[in-house]
Amino acid sequence: MKPYEKIGWVDHVVDVATEEVIQEGTPVSQTNMNHMDDGIFENREAVILHEGLIAANQQEIKVLKDATLNNMVNNVFLKNFDSVEAVLIISGVFDPVARKIYV
Known part of the structure; x- marks a missing residue:
C-alpha cells in the first residue's frame, strides 16, 4: 500500500472591505474528495x-x-485450516465454538 499523501487544506480568505482574495483556498473537488475517500x-x-x-x-x-505452563513443550504444534471439512480426525474432537481440535 502506498503512503497516504495529505492534501494540506487551506481556507479561502477574502478581505471583507475590499473583496480582495488574500488566500486561495483548496478546491473542494471530485479529485480531492475521491483522494480522501480512497485513503x-x-x-x-x-x-x-x-x-x-x-x-x-x-x-x-x-x-x-498454555503448553509452557503445563510443561507440554515437546508436543506443541499449530496448524490453521480454512475449514475442518478437509481434515479427517481419527482421534480427537473438534470444538466449533473454540475452533480447536483436541487430540
Missing part, C-alpha cells in the same frame, strides 16, 4: 487485515503459553 477505504482494509493477523498471533501465543 479512508485503503486504511480501513489495512485495519481489517491487521485485526485478523493480531487475532491469529494472540491464539498462537496462548497455545504456546
Whole structure:
C-alpha cells in the first residue's frame, strides 16, 4: 500500500472591505474528495487485515503459553485450516465454538 499523501487544506480568505482574495483556498473537488475517500477505504482494509493477523498471533501465543505452563513443550504444534471439512480426525474432537481440535 502506498503512503497516504495529505492534501494540506487551506481556507479561502477574502478581505471583507475590499473583496480582495488574500488566500486561495483548496478546491473542494471530485479529485480531492475521491483522494480522501480512497485513503479512508485503503486504511480501513489495512485495519481489517491487521485485526485478523493480531487475532491469529494472540491464539498462537496462548497455545504456546498454555503448553509452557503445563510443561507440554515437546508436543506443541499449530496448524490453521480454512475449514475442518478437509481434515479427517481419527482421534480427537473438534470444538466449533473454540475452533480447536483436541487430540
